Amino acid sequence: MAAVKNTAHTFTLNTGDKIPAIGLGTWQSKPHEVQTAVEAALKAGYRHIDTASAYGNEAEVGAGIKASGVPRDQIWLTTKLFNNDHKRVAAALDDSLSKLGVDYVDLYLIHWPASVIPGEKAVFDDWNFVDTWREMQKLVGTGKVKNIGVSNFAVKNLEILLNDPSCKVVPAVNQVELHPCNPSPKLVAYAKSKGIHSTGYSCLGSTNSPLYTNDTLKALADAKGKTVQQVLLVWGIQKGWSVIPKSVTPKRIEANYDIDGWSLTDDEVKTIDGVTERFKVCNDNWLPIKVFFGDDE
Numbered sequence: 001m002a003a004v005k006n007t008a009h010t011f012t013l014n015t016g017d018k019i020p021a022i023g024l025g026t027w028q029s030k031p032h033e034v035q036t037a038v039e040a041a042l043k044a045g046y047r048h049i050d051t052a053s054a055y056g057n058e059a060e061v062g063a064g065i066k067a068s069g070v071p072r073d074q075i076w077l078t079t080k081l082f083n084n085d086h087k088r089v090a091a092a093l094d095d096s097l098s099k100l101g102v103d104y105v106d107l108y109l110i111h112w113p114a115s116v117i118p119g120e121k122a123v124f125d126d127w128n129f130v131d132t133w134r135e136m137q138k139l140v141g142t143g144k145v146k147n148i149g150v151s152n153f154a155v156k157n158l159e160i161l162l163n164d165p166s167c168k169v170v171p172a173v174n175q176v177e178l179h180p181c182n183p184s185p186k187l188v189a190y191a192k193s194k195g196i197h198s199t200g201y202s203c204l205g206s207t208n209s210p211l212y213t214n215d216t217l218k219a220l221a222d223a224k225g226k227t228v229q230q231v232l233l234v235w236g237i238q239k240g241w242s243v244i245p246k247s248v249t250p251k252r253i254e255a256n257y258d259i260d261g262w263s264l265t266d267d268e269v270k271t272i273d274g275v276t277e278r279f280k281v282c283n284d285n286w287l288p289i290k291v292f293f294g295d296d297e
């Protein structure tokens with residue numbers, strides 16, 4: 001059997017484009033940390049970077065890409081439309097491209113299904129994510145986005161979107177929280193049945209992750225001579241979603257990418273699937289609208 005090369009693995013989207021299975025996350029990276037992290041990741045071999053206008057770091061991400069010397073066309077770059085910008089999709093994308101210093105992104109996502117009135121903790125009553133998607137669809141063919149998708153869409157909202165007559169383009173990706181304590185099998189299966197690829201965020205359990213001290217995960221990682229982080233990433237890839245671990249620490253960035261040459265057995269995957277503790281990093285209680293309905297599992 002050929003050696004497993006997880007870092008070279010890609011998932012083919014419904015557009016035919018291939019998203020690298022592992023990318024670098026950049027949320028909560030402090031100013032002046034992101035440029036170095038992006039540069040370190042690209043130099044370590046990563047070819048996929050995840051950012052968002054809401055992270056306030058697109059300019060630094062762009063600077064990191066330039067500093068790495070890796071040609072733009074070898075990098076998968078994802079950014080996201082924030083909630084305040086739902087009524088100005090084309091302009092918000094132009095803002096992101098200008099900050100990133102690039103002509104196009106590989107993937108542009110609606111960050112949350114919440115069309116928030118700028119400056120208020122309320123959503124528009126004459127506009128929702130279906131209207132936003134109509135505008136997103138107009139970006140296809142402009143050369144500024146290769147793929148469009150969504151994020152934080154539960155089954156209920158995916159159904160609303162896909163069943164609307166104005167929906168002509170099926171989202172290429174739904175980026176959602178996925179780790180052993182928030183596995184969302186119903187959501188992932190539903191997305192797959194509609195041709196939507198899932199990307200798992202907070203795949204390591206995010207800041208101060210409880211997963212690093214989880215007994216089941218630790219025992220399994222120790223037995224394989226791998227870190228818990230490496231096991232979590234390979235588990236996600238074998239489950240069929242792309243993973244975007246965040247780190248601003250070059251040694252961790254490298255270690256998280258050191259996942260070639262091995263895989264998890266079916267029994268090991270089942271063991272991780274069997275973790276019963278539950279937690280969610282990103283809730284919807286800070287939004288003026290509910291977007292999670294507790295029925296993704």
Ligand SMILES: NC(=O)c1ccc[n+]([C@@H]2O[C@H](COP(=O)([O-])OP(=O)(O)OC[C@H]3O[C@@H](n4cnc5c(N)ncnc54)[C@H](OP(=O)(O)O)[C@@H]3O)[C@@H](O)[C@H]2O)c1
Nearest residue numbers: 025026027201202203204205206207245246247248249252
């Ligand atoms: N679409 C959305 O709404 C959404 C929401 C959340 C996240 N995301 C995306 O998904 C990415 C990943 O999620 P996340 O940032 O929540 O968290 P994460 O990737 O699950 O975990 C990041 C945390 O783990 C630490 N870490 C990373 N590698 C490590 C290692 N090998 N050993 C020990 N600690 C390690 C990092 O520390 P250091 O950085 O200090 O090294 C950081 O504290 C985000 O950065 C963002 O791009 C998207």
